[in-house]
Amino acid sequence: MFTEKQQEQILDLMRDCGRLMLTAHGMSTVDAEVHFKPGAGNFVTDYDLAVQTKLIEGLSVIVPGARFFAEEKENSPALLKDAYCFIIDPIDGTTNFMHDMKASVISVALFYDERPVFGAVYDPYGGELFHAVAGKGAWCNGQPIRVSDRPMEEALVEFGSSPYDRQVLAKRSFAIAAALFDKCVDIRRSGSAALDLCFIAAGRAEIFFEARLSPWDYAAGLIIVNEAGGKLTTFSGEPVSLSAPSEVLCTSAALYQAVKCEIEAVLRQ
Numbered sequence: 001m002f003t004e005k006q007q008e009q010i011l012d013l014m015r016d017c018g019r020l021m022l023t024a025h026g027m028s029t030v031d032a033e034v035h036f037k038p039g040a041g042n043f044v045t046d047y048d049l050a051v052q053t054k055l056i057e058g059l060s061v062i063v064p065g066a067r068f069f070a071e072e073k074e075n076s077p078a079l080l081k082d083a084y085c086f087i088i089d090p091i092d093g094t095t096n097f098m099h100d101m102k103a104s105v106i107s108v109a110l111f112y113d114e115r116p117v118f119g120a121v122y123d124p125y126g127g128e129l130f131h132a133v134a135g136k137g138a139w140c141n142g143q144p145i146r147v148s149d150r151p152m153e154e155a156l157v158e159f160g161s162s163p164y165d166r167q168v169l170a171k172r173s174f175a176i177a178a179a180l181f182d183k184c185v186d187i188r189r190s191g192s193a194a195l196d197l198c199f200i201a202a203g204r205a206e207i208f209f210e211a212r213l214s215p216w217d218y219a220a221g222l223i224i225v226n227e228a229g230g231k232l233t234t235f236s237g238e239p240v241s242l243s244a245p246s247e248v249l250c251t252s253a254a255l256y257q258a259v260k261c262e263i264e265a266v267l268r269q
Contacts, residue, residue, distance in 0.1 A: 197221025
């Protein structure tokens with residue numbers, strides 16, 4: 001059984017990892033600390049690796065026997081079956097981190113046999129720690145959060161531009177963004193999907209979409225959004241995968257069907 005004490009220990013560990021992130025300065029000028037992964041615009045820094053190592057070491061003590069599905073390691077869908085499994089993104093928004101934009105977060109989600117247990121996202125720059133416990137609600141720095149009830153014409157849209165696939169996914173993403181811009185108040189692009197999802201959960205924005213994300217990008221956000229009263233699915237309304245990349249649509253429940261229809265209309269063109 002996952003306990004309140006374990007929850008607090010994970011949050012403390014994430015704060016500690018955030019302090020490690022904050023020791024980085026001027027990443028854009030430290031070429032030796034940046035490594036390239038397959039795919040355009042896909043980077044990993046020594047800080048990603050250090051934060052992931054610290055998280056796995058600490059979480060292994062907090063939840064003995066847990067498995068880890070994490071961005072900077074080899075993974076298998078079998079890790080998610082019949083056991084506790086953490087899905088981790090040590091630094092979501094690595095490109096932001098490299099450019100010292102201070103818009104990067106740590107994302108940790110816990111599932112048991114693919115059922116949600118706990119999710120947390122920590123922004124060490126803003127000092128905000130979002131978390132949720134399945135069936136018990138969502139919070140930011142200990143205060144309850146809830147998705148907004150703004151109508152479509154007042155909605156703020158966040159999205160990911162899929163820069164790693166400029167010919168197909170990026171063009172599709174900008175077409176969807178343009179269609180939604182005509183219906184909503186404005187568009188935002190933060191560069192951190194995990195942070196965007198928390199802003200939906202906290203009622204700071206109403207719509208988020210991205211044409212392809214990995215499970216570690218949205219696993220914690222999925223739990224936080226659901227517990228805050230929102231919806232997170234694929235563009236077609238299916239559950240997102242916990243073991244493979246998925247397209248992601250996230251909105252308040254009130255706007256979900258209208259936004260889904262707008263996206264489907266663009267994809268039919």
